[in-house]
Amino acid sequence: MSRILNRAVVLGAVVSLLSLAGCGSSPMNRAPVEDRGASTSSVPTVATAVKPPPGFENAGKPGYYTVKPGDTLIRIGLDSGQSNKDIARWNNLDNPNHIEVGQVLRVVPPTGEAVVVTKPVTTGAVTTTPIATPAAAAASAAASAPAKPASAPAAVPSTAKAASAPASAVAPVAAGSDEDLAWIWPAKGVVVGEFDEAKNKGVDISGAAGDPVLASADGKVVYAGAGLRGYGNLIILKHNNTFLTAYAHNQSLLVKEDQVVKKGQKIAEMGNSDADKVKLHFEVRRQGKPVDPLKYLPAK
Incomplete structure (x- = not known):
């Protein structure tokens, strides 16, 4: 009887040891995950270079605008007082419908380029006065002068006066003025x-x-x-x-x-x-x- 008890005790001890061994094997099963993480972290990370938005070097300069979320070229043109087509041309935009947040756009004409607004052609009966050459102006003035006695020679206007008259008649009003x-x-x-x-x-x-x-x-x-x-x-x-x-x-x-x-x-x-x-x-x-x-x- 005592032998049977002893065997039972020994068997129980063996079972306990096997259970402990089984519990101890869990870390071994997890080890590859831990090793994999460790090996991954040991590999140096290469930083990916972030490409700056187009025109970033002009940010904050007068005459330039930085695109914000929700902006369109039409809105930017309205807010800058320019044509959206001009802005697209000044910035060499291949697709005017594609602009990105942070992009810096020129919103004033490049140096030496003037934005000119063409005046409309008026319909109806309109009398036009072309800019005359000095000779034509002199001839016109002589033709329109009242007839004088033959003894008094007709006065011929000087070249300076003839040339200046048409010029003053077509002198434009300053562009952009309220008048x-x-x-x-x-x-x-x-x-x-x-x-x-x-x-x-x-x-x-x-x-x-x-x-x-x-x-x-x-x-x-x-x-x-x-x-x-x-x-x-x-x-x-x-x-x-x-x-x-x-x-x-x-x-x-x-x-x-x-x-x-x-x-x-x-x-x-x-x-x-x-x-x-x-x-x-x-x-x-x-x-x-x-x-x-x-x-x-x-x-x-």
Whole structure:
């Protein structure tokens, strides 16, 4: 009997030892995972070079703009007072619809390049006065001079006077000056939304769907489309190197980009695209900054 008990004790001890051995084998099973982690951490990590955004070297310089989230070239053009096509050209953008956050864009003309706005060709009966040569001016002056007695020889104007007369007649008004633009109202309705630089960057003018929208001054169409969120069908006119105007929420657009228009020309029909009701949202931008249109439009 005692032998049987002794064997049982020995057998129990062996079972216990085997159990302990089994428990001890767990770390061995986990060892490859730990070794693998250790070996991986021991391999030096090679840092991947981050490519800086295009134009980063110009960040913060006057005449340059750093792209922010949500920006489009149309928005940047409106806020800088430039044509989005000009900005694309100045920055050699292969795809104007692809700009990245942090990219730095030139938003002023390169040195030596002047942005010129072509004046519209006026229709109707217009008398034009070409710049005359001195000889032609002298002949014209002599022909228009009243007849004098034969004994008194006709006076011939000096070359200096003949040359200066036509020049003074066509001397242009300084580009960009307020006097260069005789503003008119772009629509006949009443103002239902006043200017607020933070909330409303222009004025809202009431009307009915299809009412004519007119160019407020001579200019060139630098944008016509629906690519700017919140504006619907939009037209942007560039009038000179200082002023842009924007006409938003139209029902239809009647002009195309790069088209030259004259003051009072119908450029769109009023609508409610991207708006809660029919209205014209009209903005005046002075060097890209929104200003109160009522300070430029004539009193009604």
